[in-house]
Amino acid sequence: MITLIFTNPFYLWLLVSIPFLIITHFFILRYLKRRAIKFANFEAIKRVTGTKFDLKNVRAISKNRAILVIRVFVLLFLIFSIAGPILWYSGQSSEFDFVIAIDASSSMLADDFMPYRLDAARKASSLFVESLKARTRVGVVSFAGTSFVEQDLTDNLKNAEDAINSIRIKRAGGTDIGSAITTSSNILLREEKARVIILLTDGQSTVGMPVYEAIEYANKNHVTVNTIGIGTEEGGTFIKGDLLSKLDEPTLIEIAQKTGGKYYKAENEEELAMAFDDISSSAEEKIPIDLSMGFMMISLALLFVEWGMINTKYRTLP
Known part of the structure; x- marks a missing residue:
């Protein structure tokens, strides 16, 4: 388009x-x-x-x-x-700005990943940043009931890795995926490059901005959102085994499809790594021409x- x-x-x-x-x-x-x-x-x-x-x-x-x-x-x-005037089109690009948005709500403590989902997300994200080309800029956002900018866009990939590894479970209750998308989009608006968000979550948006509003905001600003669903069909328990968290795929599929991105289901660390590999080599992104x-x-x-x-x-x- x-x-x-x-x-x-x-x-x-x-x-x-x-x-x-x-x-x-x-x-x-x-x-x-x-x-x-x-x-x-x-x-x-x-x-x-x-x-x-x-x-x-x-x-x-x-x-x-x-x-x-x-x-x-x-x-x-x-x-x-x-x-x-800025002309946006879908095509191949060698220059990207990435924002990695990682779910840090309590459901990410579920034990269907070893030792738990958040730890696997941090490891895979850190390896992804380490593999990026020099001068690629990366931002880091964590979110639970609200979103937090852990690292603004930077080409210092070591700082981005440190920001990812410093993410801990947030005390703010619930999961606000809509806020995570809008916050990540705002970070990307400062430059006219291909804008890509990588959203890692179990897909259960429970509070905050409606997801459809976040999708509209991303599309308005020509942001591609690739979603990675972390979790198994059986789900995992957290908080001393009292609660069960299952992957909510429909929400993540909708976000990816409506913003021109891809949805990846990751039930283990290998699939998580494969998702990041595919995103880094993705051929179709939204590219601006001034x-x-x-x-x-x-x-x-x-x-x-x-x-x-x-x-x-x-x-x-x-």
Whole structure:
């Protein structure tokens, strides 16, 4: 899917100046026409062409429509340029910004992973960061009843690993997946690169922002969310075996599908590692192209064309 957005849409109001440009163009031409008629030598024209000219039947003066069209496009591309046009499309990219969002709610203490889910998530995430190319930027978010920025975007991968390994179970009750997605998206908004969230959770969103609102927010900001479901079908117990936590796949599948990402089910550490490997080599992501400079160059090129035309074929003689 291809989408064109403007980072400074306020400047699009300048498009209302185009009708004024057109009106001004014809007003000036009308003035020049009257001046040309005033000083024209009609008798000399009649002797040469055999045609009688007067103020009522002069139709030969050009309206310079080509000049007008060029000027309209110059103004149009100039306005588009300052409005900050960004073209987003799905394709291959070698430059990504990642945010790893790790569920740190009490259900991540479930023992269907050894020793428990959170420990497996930390290990796999740390290995993933370690395998990334130099200058790749990574942010880290943990979440339970609310979300926490453990590490802002950084190309210091050691700092990102340390942030991942420092994540502990949060005291805030519940699991707010919606907040995790919006917080992670906000971290990614500072740069116009392919934006990817890796969400590791058991999928049980119990409090906070509705998931559908978070999906809309991610799509609005061209963020791809890859979800990894940690847990087995049988589930695991936590808090001294009194509670049972099972993987909630439908929620994670919905998030991935609606944001252009993929869903991965990880029932053991090997599948968890395979999920990260596939994400790092994923071919399709949302990629931005900044069109501002391109529109500016087109505008300048048309200005040179217009300058050449008004000084040659379309030159107005006194």
